[in-house]
Amino acid sequence: MVTREFGSSGLRVSALALGCWPIAGVGWTGVNEQDSLATIRQALDVGINFVDTAYMYGLGGESEILVGKAIAGRRAEVVLATKCGVHWDGGKAVRDSSSARIQEECEASLRRLNVDAIDLYQVHAPDPGTSFQETAQALERLLRQGKIRAIGVSNFDVAQMQEFSRHAPLHSLQPAYSMIRREIERDILPYCEEHRIGVCVYCPLERGLLTDGIRPGESYPAEDSRRQNSNFLGDSFARTRQMVMRLQSIARENGMTLAQLVLNWTVHQPGVTVAIVGATRPHQVLENAHALGRSLTADQMERIRKIVESR
Numbered sequence: 491m492v493t494r495e496f497g498s499s500g501l502r503v504s505a506l507a508l509g510c511w512p513i514a515g516v517g518w519t520g521v522n523e524q525d526s527l528a529t530i531r532q533a534l535d536v537g538i539n540f541v542d543t544a545y546m547y548g549l550g551g552e553s554e555i556l557v558g559k560a561i562a563g564r565r566a567e568v569v570l571a572t573k574c575g576v577h578w579d580g581g582k583a584v585r586d587s588s589s590a591r592i593q594e595e596c597e598a599s600l601r602r603l604n605v606d607a608i609d610l611y612q613v614h615a616p617d618p619g620t621s622f623q624e625t626a627q628a629l630e631r632l633l634r635q636g637k638i639r640a641i642g643v644s645n646f647d648v649a650q651m652q653e654f655s656r657h658a659p660l661h662s663l664q665p666a667y668s669m670i671r672r673e674i675e676r677d678i679l680p681y682c683e684e685h686r687i688g689v690c691v692y693c694p695l696e697r698g699l700l701t702d703g704i705r706p707g708e709s710y711p712a713e714d715s716r717r718q719n720s721n722f723l724g725d726s727f728a729r730t731r732q733m734v735m736r737l738q739s740i741a742r743e744n745g746m747t748l749a750q751l752v753l754n755w756t757v758h759q760p761g762v763t764v765a766i767v768g769a770t771r772p773h774q775v776l777e778n779a780h781a782l783g784r785s786l787t788a789d790q791m792e793r794i795r796k797i798v799e800s801r
């Protein structure tokens with residue numbers, strides 16, 4: 491597995507991380523504890539050392555609990571990332587990055603994960619009700635207490651990162667990025683590169699849409715959130731399907747699956763350090779882990795760029 495320096499954090503991480511949102515089973519269907527634990531352990535077995543979870547993955551921190559169980563006895567093999575600042579309240583996601591809340595959430599995450607320290611602690615999303623100064627100082631206090639080893643934010647824009655980093659070191663950003671969501675290329679990726687902020691992008695496979703298993707929203711069960719997701723419906727889905735069919739022929743030329751081509755492309759985009767990929771079953775992790783085993787030629791990268799830009 492390819493590994494990389496993660497910005498200025500001092501952490502060395504695999505270029506693919508395992509995303510542990512799907513295993514929480516909220517808005518996702520077909521998950522069970524046995525497969526979820528096997529999926530996390532499979533990731534470690536193939537050299538994926540970076541595991542990303544969050545308090546709000548699951549209504550009661552279920553994803554963190556599963557991660558804690560799966561990594562028991564293997565702590566040294568894992569760069570453990572989780573998030574704070576968004577919680578569930580009566581089925582609604584509420585943003586609260588106040589100082590007291592962050593301290594309390596961190597201590598609860600440490601208990602659920604059953605570890606002494608979190609390697610990367612990320613603010614899940616900006617909280618309009620709390621100043622960035624208060625949030626940043628709360629994270630810096632956790633750093634001084636040794637409860638966390640690096641500080642990250644997620645879903646922040648450049649101005650928000652600038653304000654945050656006036657009050658605490660900022661080691662990483664977790665933004666959305668995929669072949670069909672490339673907005674961060676404009677100013678966020680160049681800013682992070684210039685300031686040595688590690689970038690771990692989420693949803694590179696667009697929740698399974700950019701894989702050989704591409705399916706329309708209507709085909710998912712009623713309780714699966716992909717049924718309502720606009721990327722899986724109507725014109726957007728049709729355009730993605732066209733793009734996918736053209737990409738599949740390049741993948742075949744190279745003996746790759748579509749997911750492997752997409753992940754390979756993603757981690758080779760300028761400014762991207764890591765692609766966080768969700769999975770619910772070990773065989774998906776195995777397939778994805780081999781994405782970086784083959785190279786795409788400069789000519790293939792250029793053809794992919796044209797296909798992606800013409801979607």
Ligand SMILES: NC(=O)c1ccc[n+]([C@@H]2O[C@H](COP(=O)([O-])OP(=O)(O)OC[C@H]3O[C@@H](n4cnc5c(N)ncnc54)[C@H](OP(=O)(O)O)[C@@H]3O)[C@@H](O)[C@H]2O)c1
Pocket residue numbers: 508509510511512542543614644645664691692693694695696697698699701702703749766767768769770771774775777778
């Ligand atoms: N910071 C944030 O606000 C935020 C938001 C979203 C996600 N994230 C993080 O980023 C991670 C990745 O995003 P994501 O999990 O939403 O989406 P994703 O990585 O784009 O897609 C994951 C889903 O794609 C399917 N899949 C994976 N490998 C596959 C393969 N080889 N072949 C076919 N299908 C495959 C699986 O769906 P099935 O199992 O259903 O087949 C899997 O659950 C999350 O898990 C989470 O850690 C962060």
